[in-house]
Amino acid sequence: MENLFAARSQMAVSLGFHIVFACIGMVMPFLMALSHFKWLKTGQEIYKDLTKAWSRGVAIFFATGAVSGTVLSFELGLLWPSFMEHAGPIIGMPFSLEGTAFFVEAIALGFFLYGWDRMNKWLHWAMGLLVGISGVASGILVVAANAWMNSPSGFDWVNGEALNIRPIEAMFNEAWFTQALHMTLAAFVATGFAVAGIHALLLLKQPNNTFHRKAVRLAMYFGAFAAILQPISGDLSAKDIADRQPEKLAALEALYKTSQPADLIIGGLPNDETEQVDYAIHIPGLLSFLAHGDFNAEVKGLDIVPKSERPPVLITHLAFQIMVGIGSFLFLVAILYLFFSWKKPHHIWKKWFLRITAISAPLGFIAVEAGWVVTEVGRQPWIIYKVMKTSEAVTPMPGIQYSLLFTTLIYLILTFLVFWLMKRQIKALNNSYQSANQ
Template identity: 45%
Template sequence: MDAHVLEAAAALRLIDADLAAARMQMALSLGWHIVIACFGVGMPAITLLAEWRGHRTGDDHYRLLARRWARAMGVLFAVGAVSGTILSFEMGLLWPGLMGTFGEVIGLPFSLEGIAFFIEAIFLGIYLYAWDRLPPVKHMLSGIPIVLAGVASAFFVVTANAWMQQPTGFLLRDGRVVAVDPWAAMFNPATPPQTVHMILAAFMVAGFGMASVYAVAMLRGRRDRYHRLGLLLPLTVAAIVTPAQIGVGDWAAHFVADFQPVKLAAMEGVFRTGRGVPLHLGGVVVDGEMRYAVEIPHGLSLLARWDPDAVVQGLDQVPPGDWPPVNVVHWAFQVMVGVGFALLGLAAWLGVAWWRRREPPRSRWFLRAAALSGAAAALALEAGWIVTEVGRQPWIVFGVMRTSDAVNPAPGLVYGFALVSAVYVVLTVATVHVLRRLARDLPVPVAPQERDASGHEVV
């Protein structure tokens, strides 16, 4: 074989390896950061709610919960700032084709997110260090900008990703971007469902995640009021949000059906366009066919179009080179939906028990489910982002720019992926260690009636 052909083939393999490394590095960074960011969105509101309840009822347990959660919030904010900084550098270093071409189109939401980040940082500092230096009402008021800035940060960042799903606000002439309208780009058709879906997911991850810590403690015998409130308050917030999230998820799925039919086909493993398309539960794609799935007749047509005989586009409408990896997208969607409905069942369990007895369920099975709910919510979050991002492939800007055209052409991206992976291992270990130390720092105040027969505190 000609030497030039061999050199070209070797170069292509290196390009493919670097593209895969860039994508895996971005997936690792985004997947790690997004969980921390969810606590930055949902935890301030839950903490402020605990502080408000403490001042309104005079219950010191609420106040201690708020104080402990605030300290953990500070740690997670600092760690999130580190991982967010890594992500911002990766956007330019790994994907210069994207930022070099479309930077002026999507620069606005990133700038606004930076402003929201600084507002959050300033008021978080006030909230943490002025706890005993401000009157209670003023201290609680200082927490409101943290809540608003956290939600705003999530909104602005997700609008940039929504633009990648539905690019608007520019024209392409001879390969050049002209007629840029940053506001139209930010408020693209994907922005409403995607931002609402993400913000509600953040409250679910924060609520279930915080509650799971206290559920584990209660399984170990700590049934005092402090731990009961630590379980019940964030779990109630998450339980209220969960049904709304199911409804928003349906809205987002209809958006995908209307604007990204190829992604929908991958989500459900639909290879041929047809009427009355069934809904697939489980299953795996083998040789271009969905196998071993439980089929609900006409289910997908009904859910996607509100018509059991509606036409659903299959993957046969686009070239195979434009297909996303179907098994990955399909199973990520299955996991997201399955876990979402399991959490809805947990929320219903809590709601029914509270309606009947005005207290949470006493069953150890309920505590076991609550203990798993934090990890389950994070898993559903990650699965949802896999559907969103992998389902868009092979496009980095849907229908406009391919991922392979945006990646940094410089060799050696594999080494960068290895380095960043090591950084995230260190960050994970350090974060867990610091949070565990914080959990043991402050004593738990116990009401007089919460003592055993020997007069010892029940903690």
């Protein structure tokens, strides 16, 4: 196994595992804070119980996310030493600020978990809210560093060296806002639907359980509104990529040749040899409109770059289709949920809609994983866009395949432990509220 493939695979495994916990760490504290707020305002004990139940989940995912995030930070230096040699001084600021946000998050979570009946009730609530705010800040800062890899700025590249470094400019690069917005909304969609889906599944077994009904409503507030906003952020991202990384957009849509106008392609299997997309649905002119706001605009295809600098089209295109397909489905579920909440609240508790909600539970995280494939694979062969290729950054140290196997094994064990712990929590939660059935 070549070092480049092994190193890429190890980063893919590590990032694919960590991103789930990053999303949950960003959003679950807000769910926890909302239920806590409702308890403080209404005095209903069911909201206090819900807050405590969710806080245990936050603690589990925070601990596991801390481990996986630490591994990722080491991997950047061990697997990609040339990248860190040049990029470290440039994007060190968002990483260091992310570390500060992480420490604030850890301290606030400690105060919240052990502050019950020991702190002023509103200060205690504020600690829970601070966990969520610092978690979102941490996620945005990491995404800003990743966005810099897609839109490098804040330095002058002279004879293979980064000179005249400007960290603030690098952190607030042209891509940071659209990527951070899209990722933050994706985290709220994925976590909101996942929590609502788990409680909806439990409601199918206990249809009148008040505890799970309250949980579904609170979680769907976040998931539904974020799902409705997500297409707007997706449109902003598409237009941004069309200007800055036209070959990435071409790979997303499997557009092999520059076209005016350009069709939007739905589904299909790209064929690099024939440079055609088999079994696809074409919507004339729609890609031109989505990319440039004009149905007759020119959209650059993969023919603008040499074949050696083209992203892997099949993987990027399929990942993009999965992300958009799931996003569209969750958007429709969100619209339906909000309509029912407004006009026909009893429909939310119908078995058919609870089944849809339960089915939606894993879909948001599948979309998140697909989105990161689009972001990372769509940038290849560059680790720093148009500055350094991934092959130039990989470590020359032999034996990376053994590191890949060891890391994969560790993550499989952690996945099993988290699954086991959460299953125990859900089972205990379900048993505790058998009496809530009416």
